[in-house]
Amino acid sequence: MAQPEQLLYSKEHEWVRIEGDSAVIGITDYAQNSLGDIVYVELPKSGKQVEQFANIGVVESVKAVSDLFTPISGEIVEVNSVLERDPAAVNRDPYGEGWFLRLKLKDAGEAEKLLSLRDYEKLIAE
Amino acid sequence: MNQAARRTALYDEHVKIGARMVEFGGFEMPVQYTSVLKEHDAVRHRAGLFDLSHMGQFRLSGEQVASWTDTLTINAVASMKPMQARYNIFCNERGGTHDDTIFYRLADDRWLLVVNASNASKMWELLSNRPSGVRMENRHGEDALIAIQGSASVAMLQPHVDGDLASMRYYFCVETEVEGIPVVIARTGYTGEDGFEIFVDGAYASNIWNALLRAHARDGLEPCGLGARDVLRLEAGMPLYGHELTEEITPVQGGQAWALKLAKPAFTGREALAQQLERDDYARIAGLAMAGRAPAREGYPVYVGDRRVGEVRSGSFAPSVGGGTNVATALLERDAATVGTAVAVEIRGTRHDARVVATPFYKRSR
Structure with a gap:
């Protein structure tokens, strides 16, 4: 499981873990807790190109539908298939088993537009 | 807030x-x-x-509570025994639903009427024009x-x-x-x-x-x-006001015709409801079971083939149905509402398979 300190964050409550020329993304613990019991995750398919901060899918709890945004641009190379049959993995382990996508990075420089853990914690404390 | x-x-x-x-x-x-x-x-x-x-709680008392409220509701009030509770619905002249409620007869001449929170002001207003012998206290x-x-x-x-x-x-x-x-x-x-x-x-x-x-x-x-x-x-197949019953959706359409007592004396909405039942051509609330994991939500369109036949009124993941199924209620044209009909629910532009099923979705074992 990734340590929250090693991740970057978006204002829309997604996290990114950059690993060389690829990145793994998911939603934060704060996000899963706000959403409540997650019953469905709709993600794009491998091969799709996505642009930073674009709407790429939805996360649904029992009560509500929420948009999912990608914190970084790239080509989707892997989708977490666990979420198809067990979307509650996002509630149990948002930084580990409940990851969403792996992307092949388009521009590593985009990371500058993301937040550190400290800045993200400030954001959610507001 | x-x-x-x-x-x-x-x-x-x-x-x-x-x-x-x-x-x-x-x-x-x-x-x-x-x-x-x-x-x-x-x-x-x-x-x-x-x-x-x-929830709105109104306390009513007086000899005329039953005879008066019988003119405003579709189910029988006067035939209730003391200490009995009964589901009842207030309708408008078109048969649409003002509110679905429960009457509790605490004694011969004392009643508790429980109305939906969102309708409490409307219902108090509706009941304000009461016979002089009826006393009413708003405990909402x-x-x-x-x-x-x-x-x-x-x-x-x-x-x-x-x-x-x-x-x-x-x-x-x-x-x-x-x-x-x-x-x-x-x-x-x-x-x-x-x-x-x-x-x-x-x-x-x-x-x-x-x-x-x-x-x-x-x-x-x-x-x-x-x-x-x-x-x-x-x-459990129970209607929620604003979803399965509204000022436009009648109790007959909403699946509450079991509560409609056409034999009792005249009441508001009686003619419209009797005609609707007789014609049997109305859109009605049906249960849907989704084939996949995407939840159906209020307002999503429902199709049979390429024809739009109605819309979802309530929907949720239902843990007690078939080990976890997405279920919904939908207001559907008559012919699409038959149990077993294959339909599709449009979710964010994509059609998802569903089937009309009997309600309630869940029944406890007694």
């Missing part, structure tokens, strides 16, 4: 135990305490405790309502009450005491499980709430929010 939202007598108790509060029906209400699914599970397997003090927001629902309800509530709860019949009520506090207890609910609703002066509500939680939390009694309640009532 809307500044004008009122707080129930139990507001502080909810905040103390970490409830997530939302505005509903003009009140700040707990939507969940821990998890909608965990609270749902408690009610289906043990018991859950609900604050429903946002003053009297609290606490429900305990689930198979363990009798065992958990009994030690706190005078009188035998197990022998009390479904849809009956009694004036008694809980923890020495005067209450009305009714064997009614909105979850599809056995259970009781406790009507009490708001000043004493927290005594009862805390006594029950303190005594039975270790046996699995969970405080439950409106999130769990909505899933429970949908599974």
Whole structure:
């Protein structure tokens, strides 16, 4: 499981873990807790190109539908298939088993537009 | 949060135990305490405790309450016995639904009428034009309502009450005491499980709430929010005003024709409802089971082939249906509403397979 300190964050409550020329993304613990019991995750398919901060899918709890945004641009190379049959993995382990996508990075420089853990914690404390 | 939202007598108790509060029906209400699914599970397997003090409570008295309200409702009022409760619906002239309610006959000439929170002002207004012999007191927001629902309800509530709860019949009520506090207890609910609703002066509500939680939390009694309640009532096939019943959707369309007593003397909406039943050509509420994992939500269009045949009115993941299924109610054209019909629900531009199924989706084993 990734340590929250090693991740970057978006204002829309997604996290990114950059690993060389690829990145793994998911939603934060704060996000899963706000959403409540997650019953469905709709993600794009491998091969799709996505642009930073674009709407790429939805996360649904029992009560509500929420948009999912990608914190970084790239080509989707892997989708977490666990979420198809067990979307509650996002509630149990948002930084580990409940990851969403792996992307092949388009521009590593985009990371500058993301937040550190400290800045993200400030954001959610507001 | 809307500044004008009122707080129930139990507001502080909810905040103390970490409830997530939302505005509903003009009140700040707990939507969940821990998890909608965990609270749902408690009610289906043990018991859950609900604050429903946002519901409107009207106290009516006088010899003419029954004969008068019989002219405003579709089900029979005068034939109720003392201590009986009965579901009833107030309609407009077109047969559309003003509100779905429960009448509790506390004595020959004393009644409790419980209306939906969102309709309480409208209903008070509607009932203001009453015969001079009828007295009415609006206890909305003053009297609290606490429900305990689930198979363990009798065992958990009994030690706190005078009188035998197990022998009390479904849809009956009694004036008694809980923890020495005067209450009305009714064997009614909105979850599809056995259970009781406790009507009490708001000043004493927290005594009862805390006594029950303190005594039975270790046996699995969970405080439950409106999130769990909505899933429970949908599974149990119970209508929610604003969804399956509205000023436009009649009780005949909404699946409540069982409550329609056409043989009783004239009442508002009677002609429209009788004609609608006779013609049998109306759009009606049907149950849908989704084939896949994507939940159907209110407003999503429903298709048979390329033809739009209606729309979803309520939808949720339903843990108690087939080990976990997305179910929905939809208002569908007559021919599309037959059980077994293959339909598609459009979700974000994509059609998802579903089938019309019988309701209720869930029935407890008795």
